[in-house]
Amino acid sequence: MDRQEVPTRVGLVCPDIRGKSTHHDIDARLAEFEGLAGAIRLDVIFSEIVKVREIRPATYLGAGHVETLAARVKADEIDLLLIDAALSPIQQRNLERETGTKVLDRTALILEIFGERAATREGVLQVELAHLNYQKGRLVRSWTHLERQRGSGGMGFMGGPGETQIESDRRQIGDRIALLEDRLEKVKKTRAQQRRRRTRAQIPVVALVGYTNAGKSSLFNRLTGAGVFAENLLFATLDTTVRKIELPHGREVMLSDTVGFVADLPHDLVAAFRATLEEVIDADIILHVRDIANPDHAAQAQDVLNVLDELGVSAETTSIIEVWNKIDLLDETDLALAAVPAGKVIASVPVSAHTRQGLDALLLEIEKALGEQSRTYNVHVPHAAGSDIGWLHSHAEVIAREEPTEQGSDFVVRIDPRHRTEFLERFNGRISAADL
Structure with missing residues (x-):
């Protein structure tokens, strides 16, 4: 999209609300808000943290802050005020009237970025x-x-x-x-x-998730050889891309790159992108990519887990491997201090998508996880249950089939977790664990 020759002059306000518990450092929050504004190339004239004792129903900010902002808007010829908060329609309207300029909140800014991307x-x-x-x-x-x-x-x-x-x-x-x-x-x-x-x-799905700008698309490109847009921008990738890759011992998986998450990701966006995020919901393994060099990485990881929880995905339902990306930016001491898993994971793998360090180890961990998920069974199928043979070929990996006898056919099959419950119910009394 062509930009105007004179970019929009913007003022950024990051409220620091007394008593409000948040896992994000306020300076990191301001830096991220500046990054959001930079994602659509706004001309940031000023950016500041404003201490708020209590949220005002009419204007969110106190009268003194609003008066100061109005004076600054006039002096600096500000076209747009961005407030790092969720404003009610009344608060937005009153702030526009009091400051004499257009006002957008965090949600509206993220929507603008998504609209451009x-x-x-x-x-x-x-x-x-x-x-x-x-x-x-x-x-x-x-x-x-x-x-x-x-x-x-x-x-x-x-x-x-x-x-x-x-x-x-x-x-x-x-x-x-x-x-x-x-x-x-x-x-x-x-x-x-x-x-x-x-x-x-029988192709398992491995989904990449992570905070925006954690390096998911760069990692995806390294593993697949794809040319997915990857740039040091928030929300550089919006559209899910899926590519087939081969693991070290020949097994194929589908690798899926998804939209990045962010603190306070608008609920409407999560709902609207649910069709895209179905790839995550149905994944066999989730790779949670973390920018381990970011000072705010622990809070970012929690935000990702919060969005996954909103989607109904957790370590109890899906195997999660943490990928500690950008280790090339840390020395061994800093990495040892930073590298703490967020929640329950089956493995943590330090990597650098930039230098390719750790990528082979990551592929081996994916292969290991898939192997541990799948179980192998002996199954007996009577001749009268022909539809069961079709089910096995559609939902299982048929490893071997014995010559049919008068009683029926015997199979050795490998079952992925997603089909195990249905398999056990359907073939109850006719299965035993295979010793392979």
């Missing part, structure tokens, strides 16, 4: 759905905001202020949301069909 048709649909769900809550008594939007390429269907118009806007947004959800449901069904084909082909 989305490259595929699916990505565009997902971002638009999230944006509309967010905007829907901003339609109540927010005339000033809508009037300002209208002159700068906002939602084209928004008319003039008035109760009748606001109801019309809400209805049209609702209709558009329903249409997008229908289209994304079709995307979800297509992805489900693709996953079923991979399941029938």
Whole structure:
């Protein structure tokens, strides 16, 4: 997208709320917020931490802070104020009125970044759905905001202020949301069909997850030879990419790169990207990629686990391998201090996607994990249960089949965890553990 010759002049405000428990260091939080602004190349004129004793229902910030901001907006000719918080529609409107400039909160900024990054048709649909769900809550008594939007390429269907118009806007947004959800449901069904084909082909799925800018796409490129866009930018990758790779002893897996997570990732975005994130939900193994050289890596790891939990994924449901990336930026002492797993993991592997250090060890860990997940069984199938043979070929790896007898056929099969419960129920009384 072409940028204006004169970039938007922006002021950043990172509220430090007294008594609010957060696992992120406030300086790291400000640095990340600056990174978010830089992701869409805004001209940051000032960036500061503001101590907040209590959140004001009307303006979020105290009257003194708002007055100071208004003066600074005027003096520095600020076009946009970005507040690192989740503002209510009323707080946003009041801040715009008091400061005399446009105001966006953290959620809106992330939505703007996603809107610029989305490259595929699916990505565009997902971002638009999230944006509309967010905007829907901003339609109540927010005339000033809508009037300002209208002159700068906002939602084209928004008319003039008035109760009748606001109801019309809400209805049209609702209709558009329903249409997008229908289209994304079709995307979800297509992805489900693709996953079923991979399941029938007995190809396990290994999904990369991690905080944005942890190096997932660089690692993906190193392991697959793909050319996925990888740059030192927050949310450089939005669209899921899947490639087949071969493990050291010949077994093939599908490696999936996904959108990066971030602190306070908007719920609407998680919901909108759920079709994409199904790759994570159904993965056999998750590689949690961590930027171990980032001073805030422990808090970032917790944010990733929080999003996985929102998706219904945990170490209890899926094997997780931590990948400690960017070890080339640390000496041995710093690495030893930094390298502590976040939650329950089956292995932790130090790597550098930049230098390729540790990649062979990572592939061996993936292979080992898959081997431990799968179990091998002897199965007897009577002649009358022909459909069971079809089930075995569709859902198991058939290692051997004995010559049929009058009683039926005997198989040696390997079962992945995702099918084990159904297998045990279906073949109850006709199986025994194989000694291979």
